[in-house]
Amino acid sequence: MNNGEFVLGNVFPIFQTTYRGGEIDQTFLVGYEIEYSIMSLKDKDKPDFKIDGSIPFPESLLGETYEATVKNVVRMLKGEKEVAAYEVFGVQL
Numbered sequence: 001m002n003n004g005e006f007v008l009g010n011v012f013p014i015f016q017t018t019y020r021g022g023e024i025d026q027t028f029l030v031g032y033e034i035e036y037s038i039m040s041l042k043d044k045d046k047p048d049f050k051i052d053g054s055i056p057f058p059e060s061l062l063g064e065t066y067e068a069t070v071k072n073v074v075r076m077l078k079g080e081k082e083v084a085a086y087e088v089f090g091v092q093l
Contacts, residue, residue: 006036006037006038006052007036007037007038008035008036008055008074009034009037009051010034010035011033011034011062011066011069012032012034012054013029013031013032014029014032014033015027015028015030016030031057031058031059032056032057032058032059032061032062032069033054033055033056034054034055034057034069034070035051035053035054036051036052036053036055037050037051037052038052055073055077057073057076057083058083060083061073061076061081061083
């Protein structure tokens with residue numbers, strides 16, 4: 001989705017794994033990330049199109065549709081939607 005400044009792409013879950021005694025202890029979901037590119041949507045067909053990075057966001061911003069998720073993430077970036085710090089950093093309380 002193009003919000004005028006960058007293009008948002010695929011959404012992926014972010015997992016964290018803890019280890020105990022050199023072995024995997026547990027793996028849990030800490031949030032999600034959405035890819036972004038500073039190229040415009042019309043550039044997607046160009047061979048040099050690339051993803052510039054990803055934006056992490058908490059599960060609370062995950063919408064029922066891709067479009068709802070993008071809207072929530074853009075609102076977060078613009079400061080229109082508050083997100084608790086522990087959600088952004090994936091801290092379990």
